């Protein structure tokens with residue numbers, strides 16, 4: 001049995017976390033790994049058992065948590081508990097192990113072995129590192145020596161010298177009043193780029209204010225004339241369904257914790273037309289008492305230039321023609337589209353479905369039959385992101401892009417088709433391309 005010191009309930013009570021961890025954490029702590037083994041999740045059993053004793057907190061676990069967990073699980077972060085505190089990590093180790101082994105944590109992100117993207121090192125966790133945590137638990141939670149801790153260089157998550165930072169006009173305090181989505185609120189706010197309209201965005205990243213409650217954010221454009229007074233006030237509007245104004249063709253990008261700033265290659269940039277306003281859709285999340293009464297004034301930061309040699313376009317690659325049958329737990333829709341226009345570079349991709357979305361996959365089929373994977377992974381509506389490729393991918397004339405969406409409608413008693421509302425579905429890959 002793993003050694004638990006200090007006893008988990010005491011630590012959890014101290015942290016005010018008992019309700020959240022009670023089921024998952026303590027259940028797995030008591031069950032231990034020698035128990036019934038019903039879920040068979042102990043990947044580290046057997047083979048490397050001999051290494052267990054050599055894994056230590058300072059040398060191995062602290063840096064691993066720093067890479068994959070601490071951006072959410074630290075003081076004032078989105079996730080519960082502070083994983084920078086070694087006592088907390090020891091106490092919660094069985095729950096953390098279960099979350100890692102069962103694939104719940106870190107939250108789903110695209111597979112970098114399909115196409116590598118900026119920030120993949122932090123957003124995904126290789127199996128060897130997952131196993132390491134189990135080995136540490138099995139080895140008796142050895143702490144080791146603080147001097148063994150490797151030096152970790154901090155990663156810049158915000159733009160260094162932005163030309164423009166637009167924030168919500170006033171702090172907003174979510175009410176979390178949507179009974180259909182308990183603990184979640186989707187709120188939209190207008191940001192006016194004013195004299196920057198007509199320039200080209202060369203880099204962008206959100207400025208997150210209240211990390212405790214900001215789960216993810218989506219940025220899009222709408223026509224200036226299309227929003228009436230209901231939308232223009234300081235406190236935004238509830239927008240899980242209607243976003244107001246026009247639709248998906250104005251998507252600029254989606255961000256989730258861990259994603260690094262989007263930076264376009266030298267000489268390229270995305271036009272922000274002068275007749276557009278920006279709308280920032282914030283997904284707020286209630287993770288317990290720490291979120292009570294917290295207000296947020298997040299925003300977005302940009303760098304601009306007046307002109308570019310190669311404009312970047314957010315091309316909406318998507319499908320309207322699918323029907324997900326009632327009760328179907330595993331429905332896949334595949335479509336393809338041939339490039340008959342101009343040779344393009346694909347710089348990044350933002351997969352988008354609604355709540356039934358489970359998996360996405362997009363790849364290029366070249367005219368010689370070979371394939372280049374663009375993006376592939378498990379989908380989570382509450383954790384959408386734009387994946388910016390480390391290297392642009394060539395989409396030549398005659399190449400085909402084949403994209404696939406997979407949904408789970410097992411709970412649904414009616415068929416679901418395309419639509420903007422969250423009880424309808426989408427299958428989109430917003431694709432950053434430049435000629």
Ligand code: HEC
Pocket residue numbers: 021024025065068069070071072073078079080095096097098099100104105106107125257258287
């Ligand atoms: C992007 C933010 C984020 C990252 C990164 C993250 N977590 Fe979480 N975690 C959350 C949030 C939010 C919750 C509470 C809601 C939930 O369960 O999704 C949570 C809940 C948990 C829970 C309790 C619920 C459960 O599913 O067992 C554990 C344990 C946990 N995280 C461990 C980890 C570990 C270990 C890592 C790193 C390997 C990690 N988390 C990385 C956001 C994150």
